[in-house]
Amino acid sequence: MAYHFDxxxxxxxxxxxxxxxxxxVLEEQDPSEQYKGTAIEGLDAFQRQLKRFDxxxxxxxxxxxxxxxxxxxxAVLFPEYIARAVKVGMEEANILPDITATExxxxxxxxxxxxxxxxxxxxxxxVAEGAAIPSTTVKTxxxxxxxxxxxxxxxxxxxxxxxxxxxxxxxxxxxxxxxISRMHLEDAIDVILNGDGNNNPAKTTTTAxxxxxxxxxxxxxxxxxxxxxxxxxxxxxxxxxxxLSLSQMQDAAAGLTFHGTGKLITPMGAKVLRTxxxxxxxxxxxxxxxxxxxxxxxxxxxxxxxxxxxxxxRAAITxxxxxxxxxxxxxxxxxxx
Numbered sequence: 001m002a003y004h005f006d007x008x009x010x011x012x013x014x015x016x017x018x019x020x021x022x023x024x025v026l027e028e029q030d031p032s033e034q035y036k037g038t039a040i041e042g043l044d045a046f047q048r049q050l051k052r053f054d055x056x057x058x059x060x061x062x063x064x065x066x067x068x069x070x071x072x073x074x075a076v077l078f079p080e081y082i083a084r085a086v087k088v089g090m091e092e093a094n095i096l097p098d099i100t101a102t103e104x105x106x107x108x109x110x111x112x113x114x115x116x117x118x119x120x121x122x123x124x125x126x127v128a129e130g131a132a133i134p135s136t137t138v139k140t141x142x143x144x145x146x147x148x149x150x151x152x153x154x155x156x157x158x159x160x161x162x163x164x165x166x167x168x169x170x171x172x173x174x175x176x177x178x179x180i181s182r183m184h185l186e187d188a189i190d191v192i193l194n195g196d197g198n199n200n201p202a203k204t205t206t207t208a209x210x211x212x213x214x215x216x217x218x219x220x221x222x223x224x225x226x227x228x229x230x231x232x233x234x235x236x237x238x239x240x241x242x243x244l245s246l247s248q249m250q251d252a253a254a255g256l257t258f259h260g261t262g263k264l265i266t267p268m269g270a271k272v273l274r275t276x277x278x279x280x281x282x283x284x285x286x287x288x289x290x291x292x293x294x295x296x297x298x299x300x301x302x303x304x305x306x307x308x309x310x311x312x313x314r315a316a317i318t319x320x321x322x323x324x325x326x327x328x329x330x331x332x333x334x335x336x337x
Contacts, residue, residue, distance in 0.1 A: 003040070005030045005048040010076040015304040019107045022046075022080045022304075046084070049077055055166075057081060062167035069162075069310060079304035082154075085170045086300050086317055089177020095273050096185060099192075099232055099286060100294040101326055111145045111295050113324035114138055115198075141324065143197035145295050150183040151318030152176045158310040176317060184321055186277045188292060189234065191323040192284055192331045200328040202284070206337045213242040213283075213336065215267075221285055221334045222268045228287035228330045233270045236278040239336075243272065243283075286331035293324040 014025045026045040035041050040048060053074040056062050068078040104111070116138045127133050154176070161169060195201040205224060207217045222230045235243060243249060248267050264272035270285065278284055286292070297320040306315045325331065 006052055010073040012076060012304060012308055015079065021299050046080055057166045059167060062165050064163050064165060065169055066162040075308050079302045079307045082173055082307065083300040083302050085173035086177040089174030090181040092174065093178035093181045096188060096294060098273060099188060099288050100292045101289050103294045103296065105296050109147055109297055112140045113145055113293055114140050141198045145322040145324045146197060147297055147320050147322040148187050149318050149320045150180050151316055152179055154312060154315045154317055156312050158312050180319055185275060188323045189277045191325065196324045200325050202331050202333045204333040204335050206335050210337050215246050215248045217334065224332065225287065228290055230268060230270050230285045232286050232288045233272045234278050234284040235272060235274055236276055236280055238280050239283050240274045281336040283334040285334060290327045291330040293326050295322045295324060
């Protein structure tokens with residue numbers, strides 16, 4: 001049986017469509033819907049091209065890097081392979097989904113988020129007949145979201161990697177993705193702590209004791225989130241140790257969960273995430289459903305021209321993103337006195 005993916009013409013220009021990725025352009029030319037009920041139903045358009053050129057990128061039987069450059073058309077697939085491997089690494093090390101309420105994708109570099117200001121948000125007042133209904137004002141923020149380009153430079157000669165297995169090369173690319181993900185997390189934490197340029201730094205509460213964290217401190221911190229919920233806590237290694245040392249964190253159920261999964265839940269029900277991106281002596285608490293907006297300008301970008309032409313000496317892999325606070329009071333800081 002002849003398939004349409006065998007006749008798709010691959011060219012560099014497929015990477016140069018504004019607002020669309022290579023995979024999206026490829027999917028338009030070779031829609032997955034037409035393969036329903038066939039043996040290759042589960043493959044996307046890019047994976048079908050790998051099948052077309054018999055390129056195996058995973059497992060012990062993976063091909064070498066040079067297999068991508070067997071023809072001029074198969075070479076066009078190499079940048080997308082790199083972008084996908086980097087994205088896998090970003091997702092493996094990524095805790096951003098645990099701290100962001102929503103993700104916004106934009107095509108340009110200018111973006112202004114919105115905020116809302118409800119009247120008496122802590123009180124649910126009864127509305128008398130004929131009385132004015134309390135309002136919530138929605139408006140755009142005064143300052144644009146600051147977008148940061150984060151990435152890594154791939155420095156390698158084609159001769160050095162051409163005979164390397166793709167499965168092994170993917171490990172290196174995933175590590176690049178993990179580094180990029182960490183840089184974006186640092187950007188997110190900076191916005192939580194210092195604000196997004198709209199005069200909204202995080203409210204900071206200090207502990208009662210000198211250089212000590214008590215369960216009472218946590219309770220006060222939790223109680224200060226009304227009307228939001230403290231459902232996520234970010235901590236560095238120093239504060240994580242203080243948190244784990246609390247007797248309330250050492251009950252049998254919590255210990256069993258921690259030993260079995262490595263995941264921590266506080267007695268208040270908040271999920272605890274450890275990251276060295278949080279400054280020493282601070283805990284960041286937030287209501288992940290209302291605190292932070294992730295803004296992305298495009299996808300993972302690779303210098304496709306260089307990669308297709310085997311010029312790997314200095315090929316940049318980058319992403320562009322920024323963060324905006326949705327409701328400033330939904331993220332707060334507990335700091336050691």
